[in-house]
Amino acid sequence: MVQSLQFSQPLYQQIYDIIKSSILAGELKPGQKVNVSQLxxxxxxxxxxxxxALRQLQIEGLLVQDHLGLSVVKLEETDFKDLYECRLMLEPKIMGLILKTVANEELEEIEKVLLKAESAFKEGNLLQLLELNAQFHDWLLEASPNKRALHLLQQVRSFLLLYRANILKNNEHNREILKEHRQILNALKARDEAAVIQNVENHLRNDLERGTNMIRE
Structure with missing residues (x-):
């Protein structure tokens, strides 16, 4: 169903949101050509x-341009593994730094995001769950004192968005991810650095396995 455009937002932002939702929901499939005139x-x-709007989606890695034109990025196992190796190099270390700077009040706000994500899972709202899972990581990472490392990690996570959207189509994966997020948050609240790093590494390695299996199916 075609969504109607509103006057409350700039047109490029509205069309960006619509096309991005179409990609993440699978209405525009990996590898599918994007026809500017038709849109x-x-x-x-x-x-x-x-x-x-299309330029912004290219920056985020959801659309790619080649000699044949613009298309939705394909899901590639090698690319996925390379991106997750980058996350594994960066994210556990950043989370260890965050433990020294994040306030209890911030952890309480992050827990509210996790509770909303758990509700979205129960309601079967996958796009909202994807957004809230991303917010969970974003809110944590914003507390990082190393903004250069944070910027690098945010770029990597942006390129993984379509992979994460496809992983979330499996309800058992959703259940596992929420459980792992809860374990990370509990370790942060306990101020246990070793547990924080271990839980983050476990979560990322599990995500790597979930995503690899998804691509191969």
Whole structure:
């Protein structure tokens, strides 16, 4: 169903949100070509805001440009593993630093995000669950005192968004991920650095296995 555009947001932001949701929900499939003219006609907008939206999706790694044109990024096992190796090198160390700076009040706010994610899982709202799972990591990582390392990690996580969306189509994976997020949060609240790093590494390695199996299916 075609979503209607509103006047409350810039057009490029609205069309960006619509196309991004279509990609993450699987309506636009990995490898599928994106026709700019058809999209402009479909949403009755000029090419200027549309191209700005598509440019932002390219920056985030959801769309790719080659000699054949613009298309949704393909799910590639080698690329996925390379990205997760980057996460494994960066994220546990960053989380260890966060433990020294994150306030109890911030952990309480992060727990609220986790509770919302658990509710979204029970309601079967996968796109909201994807967003809330991302927020869980984002809120934690924002407490990092090393902003350069944080910026690198955010780039890696952005390129993994489509992979994560596909992993979340499996309910058992959702249950496991929420349990692992809860374990990470509990370790942070206990101020146990070794447990924080171990739980983060376990979560990432489990995600790597979940994603690899998803790609191979």
């Amino acid at each position: 402009a006609e479909k949403y009755n907008i000029s090419r200027t805001p549309l191209r700005e």
